[in-house]
Amino acid sequence: MTLAHRPGGHSAARRRALLGRATLTWPGLAYITAFMAVPVLLVLGFSFLTRGRFGGVVAPFTLDNFARAVEPVYLRIYAVSLLIAAATTALALLIGYPTAYAISRLPARWRTVALICIVLPFWTSFLIRTYAWILLLNSEGPVNRTLLEIGLIGAPLRLLYTPGAVIVGLLYAYLPLVVLPVYAALDRLDPLLREAAMNLGASRARTFWDITLPLTIPGALIGAIFVFVPSLGNFVVPELLGGGKTVMIGNLIRDQFLEARDWPFGAVLALMMIAVLLGAFAGQAAIARRINGTARA
Amino acid sequence: MTSMAATPLIRIRGVGKRYGSVTALADVSLDIHHNEFFALLGPSGCGKTTLLRAIAGFEDPDEGSITLTTGDTQPADAGEVDLLALPPNRRPVNLMFQSYALFPHMTVSANIAYGLEREGLARSEIARRVADVLVTVDLQDKASARPRQLSGGQRQRVALARAIVKRPKVLLLDEPLSALDRRVRADMQVELKRLQHEVGITFVVVTHDQEEAMSMADRIAVMEHGRISQIADPVTLYQRPVSAAVADFIGMSTIIPGQAAVDGFTALGERLPAAPSGVIGPALLVIRPEDVRLHADDPTDAAMGSLSGTVLATHFFGGTSTTTVTVAGLGRPVLATQIGPPAHRIGAVVRVGWPAERAIVLPDTP
Ligand SMILES: Nc1ncnc2c1ncn2[C@@H]1O[C@H](COP(=O)(O)OP(=O)(O)O)[C@@H](O)[C@H]1O
Numbered sequence: 001m002t003l004a005h006r007p008g009g010h011s012a013a014r015r016r017a018l019l020g021r022a023t024l025t026w027p028g029l030a031y032i033t034a035f036m037a038v039p040v041l042l043v044l045g046f047s048f049l050t051r052g053r054f055g056g057v058v059a060p061f062t063l064d065n066f067a068r069a070v071e072p073v074y075l076r077i078y079a080v081s082l083l084i085a086a087a088t089t090a091l092a093l094l095i096g097y098p099t100a101y102a103i104s105r106l107p108a109r110w111r112t113v114a115l116i117c118i119v120l121p122f123w124t125s126f127l128i129r130t131y132a133w134i135l136l137l138n139s140e141g142p143v144n145r146t147l148l149e150i151g152l153i154g155a156p157l158r159l160l161y162t163p164g165a166v167i168v169g170l171l172y173a174y175l176p177l178v179v180l181p182v183y184a185a186l187d188r189l190d191p192l193l194r195e196a197a198m199n200l201g202a203s204r205a206r207t208f209w210d211i212t213l214p215l216t217i218p219g220a221l222i223g224a225i226f227v228f229v230p231s232l233g234n235f236v237v238p239e240l241l242g243g244g245k246t247v248m249i250g251n252l253i254r255d256q257f258l259e260a261r262d263w264p265f266g267a268v269l270a271l272m273m274i275a276v277l278l279g280a281f282a283g284q285a286a287i288a289r290r291i292n293g294t295a296r297a
Numbered sequence: 298m299t300s301m302a303a304t305p306l307i308r309i310r311g312v313g314k315r316y317g318s319v320t321a322l323a324d325v326s327l328d329i330h331h332n333e334f335f336a337l338l339g340p341s342g343c344g345k346t347t348l349l350r351a352i353a354g355f356e357d358p359d360e361g362s363i364t365l366t367t368g369d370t371q372p373a374d375a376g377e378v379d380l381l382a383l384p385p386n387r388r389p390v391n392l393m394f395q396s397y398a399l400f401p402h403m404t405v406s407a408n409i410a411y412g413l414e415r416e417g418l419a420r421s422e423i424a425r426r427v428a429d430v431l432v433t434v435d436l437q438d439k440a441s442a443r444p445r446q447l448s449g450g451q452r453q454r455v456a457l458a459r460a461i462v463k464r465p466k467v468l469l470l471d472e473p474l475s476a477l478d479r480r481v482r483a484d485m486q487v488e489l490k491r492l493q494h495e496v497g498i499t500f501v502v503v504t505h506d507q508e509e510a511m512s513m514a515d516r517i518a519v520m521e522h523g524r525i526s527q528i529a530d531p532v533t534l535y536q537r538p539v540s541a542a543v544a545d546f547i548g549m550s551t552i553i554p555g556q557a558a559v560d561g562f563t564a565l566g567e568r569l570p571a572a573p574s575g576v577i578g579p580a581l582l583v584i585r586p587e588d589v590r591l592h593a594d595d596p597t598d599a600a601m602g603s604l605s606g607t608v609l610a611t612h613f614f615g616g617t618s619t620t621t622v623t624v625a626g627l628g629r630p631v632l633a634t635q636i637g638p639p640a641h642r643i644g645a646v647v648r649v650g651w652p653a654e655r656a657i658v659l660p661d662t663p
């Protein structure tokens with residue numbers, strides 16, 4: 001590269017280009033600053049302060065909130081939350097992946113119809129949909145009645161207000177969030193890769209295990225994060241379908257801000273959630289790089 | 298058809314394929330012989346890929362048959378397999394995809410080993426054959442790299458290695474060199490040819506580059522709009538094209554529309570040099586640039602024929618030069634190639650002629 005061709009040689013044009021790009025980027029930057037950076041920084045600041053008498057935070061700097069977060073009573077709640085979120089995520093993948101796969105095999109115009117059906121529930125209120133599960137699962141509800149009628153059970157099962165009901169509610173709420181990214185990954189997958197595998201002697205099943213599944217794992221992990229993280233933080237479903245007996249980390253956070261008025265401790269719990277989210281995305285990105293062969297050796 | 302040499306390895310008969318209103322293949326029939334380097338040549342969209350995919354099993358033809366001769370060593374067990382009845386993973390043909398279709402989540406050696414693993418070969422055997430083929434394509438040091446870490450030429454060689462390591466009866470290559478730049482492409486043409494000799498596999502190469510087809514193939518099938526126009530060896534194709542379209546596609550040529558009669562060819566109100574052809578009526582005269590002679594305008598030189606024109610441009614390529622001459626009444630200029638530098642200056646008036654026996658007269662069928 002000669003001196004004459006060094007970057008900056010066309011400085012006027014470059015400056016104009018940079019200016020143009022800045023004009024295009026600043027609304028996005030402003031949005032992210034206002035709605036992400038500022039709240040996260042506030043939460044971070046709160047977590048080192050002392051609770052005010054009527055909510056809010058007051059001056060003395062302290063690490064007590066963090067110490068409190070690892071007390072056994074809270075560790076139990078985290079464990080229950082993680083178990084429920086993990087079970088929900090596993091079930092969502094088990095149901096969502098085959099669903100997405102089936103949709104991706106439909107003729108083009110039916111694919112759109114199927115995808116619309118998948119997101120349709122999002123057009124009604126989350127609360128109403130959760131209440132519907134109370135009707136379905138209670139001891140006189142259609143589920144119990146059907147089971148009684150076909151003689152599978154002798155007495156109504158206690159379905160409502162159990163961890164199982166919470167899982168069902170979360171699964172129902174977030175299942176589309178796994179179907180969509182998996183579908184996108186399947187749709188993006190180069191069909192020639194499958195043909196290449198078959199051309200080399202692989203059966204259809206073999207091709208799925210060797211090519212389709214590994215190459216759509218990054219998409220499935222995105223779906224898993226989309227289900228896992230909001231399941232962990234959800235407080236409506238544990239309350240309504242868990243009957244308040246299943247306390248999850250989301251309920252805990254909500255209580256700190258709205259009932260216990262312990263904002264600093266609530267902030268610590270919220271920070272933990274953010275950490276889980278960031279960790280999950282970092283893990284997903286690392287795995288995706290490995291699979292795609294773009295990782296540095 | 299009793300001698301082995303006459304039994305084609307692949308026999309394609311009357312194959313047709315339509316996508317809605319688009320006819321991708323129409324009544325395609327051709328034979329591909331053992332150990333042949335066969336090229337499918339034609340402009341983009343003429344159905345080359347569709348034909349390869351039909352052989353590999355990724356498209357179902359609407360009609361026609363594709364069969365493969367088995368037992369090529371023992372005439373006793375020579376039989377024909379209906380390829381169309383086999384699923385893609387059971388066909389003894391390997392396809393090297395135009396875009397290579399390497400598995401991004403596998404290393405180079407895993408990509409190459411994949412087909413051998415599907416055959417259920419022993420691990421040691423697989424390792425040996427992968428190592429061997431890596432040497433053949435000169436990629437020993439890339440065995441554990443991922444496809445994304447390779448250059449275009451290296452990926453192309455991995456794709457080739459992955460296909461030939463299976464030792465298929467037929468290797469189908471879809472525009473194998475089109476993604477490479479000119480210099481690498483020339484090297485790879487030589488390399489492919491050498492490889493074909495070395496591994497003794499029948500190659501069917503698709504290309505839209507006539508020079509590539511001419512330089513590599515034993516025989517070429519020229520395709521147009523889903524149909525085969527002509528199947529011949531490169532020299533015949535060049536010297537005896539069956540249509541002006543084939544002549545135009547294979548090498549450079551000047552095509553002059555006119556009238557053919559028993560006693561010669563007439564165009565622009567002049568009789569032009571042409572050998573007797575048997576064509577009567579509307580006809581096209583095809584003449585190759587290296588056969589065209591240019592002379593300083595001299596009306597007394599009757600042997601040259603009576604066309605004259607003006608030199609429009611000259612190009613000197615070192616060993617040869619090409620002169621472009623506009624002739625009044627002709628839509629396209631006449632090209633003349635000669636050894637050495639151009640002999641006429643731009644703007645000069647010249648006589649244009651050629652030996653009668655070098656002119657090809659073809660019926661002008663629309
Ligand atoms: N899956 C398909 N659906 C519709 N049309 C197709 C399809 N595949 C090929 N075609 C059409 O068939 C014709 C031949 O295509 P192709 O075999 O890919 O040509 P080539 O390889 O010679 O460039 C083209 O007109 C192309 O648009």
Ligand SMILES: [Mg+2]
Nearest residue numbers: 342345346395
């Ligand atoms: Mg093609």
